[in-house]
Amino acid sequence: MKKLSKPTDSELEILQILWENSPRTVREVNEILNKKRETGYTTTLKFMQIMFEKGLVSREKSGKTHFYTAEVQEQDIQQALLDRFIDRVFKGSASKLMMQALGRKQASPEELKEMQEILKNLEDENKDKSDGSN
Amino acid sequence: MKKLSKPTDSELEILQILWENSPRTVREVNEILNKKRETGYTTTLKFMQIMFEKGLVSREKSGKTHFYTAEVQEQDIQQALLDRFIDRVFKGSASKLMMQALGRKQASPEELKEMQEILKNLEDENKDKSDGSN
DNA sequence: TACAACATACGAAGTTTTTCGTAGAAATAC
């Protein structure tokens, strides 16, 4: 069982880009990154080299250029980061997190509605199960 | 409008302790910290001095000893950290966060049930409002 | 008073993460 080294903030930014569309070159990633905030080409290159060493991404050479692909699953990373976040910020209480998420100012009405639907579905599922075991 | 400087991991650990019970001395905080992981007294002291400079905590002198109190609200910090977390990890989608939170392995049945109740209450609230405005 | 116990202040070293400059190899253009 391999432990997945959790990405730093900068590494996560790059992973997000690779998850969206792979494979990508350093230049492409750097250009996308630069839409949000200025960052040098060699800076991005360095990160991607580090990520390669860590096994977060793989790469393939074509001519002189490397094409990078994410080697970790988005959901796995989200899960790991979320678990840690809940522990750190909400002392392990996922329900406290949820309350805060539901109440947050930045949430759009669509998001709120969506969240409610998710929960509703979950309730229905549980009703189905509730006559059998336990 | 004051910008609240977001705490680092270590600062957050200390804030958690102060939120639980204030005011506290450096020694008390350090002892509580040491239940989880070993950390030197002057290390804790240094953090609390930095936090004082940042305005995260206030302190009052009694004799030679300082008594510290959190100066930021737990909910405010949680909100700020959560917003940032959702942006970074879930690209701004709170509902994706919620799905992941609901499905996580570490969630206990009690937590799940609690989460469902929260959502139920929210739905009921929205029903109350739904005849009037909007 | 002198000593022990315990508190603060502060500098600085150690780590981790981020950023970038420079050198040199590979592809492309002229």
Added chain:
DNA sequence: GTATTTCTACGAAAAACTTCGTATGTTGTA
């Protein structure tokens, strides 16, 4: 071929965060 552009590799500086040693001051006690 030679110059220009574009890529990688790498070292190291810069920045952010963590950790701790040491100096010094205050309180209490024998």
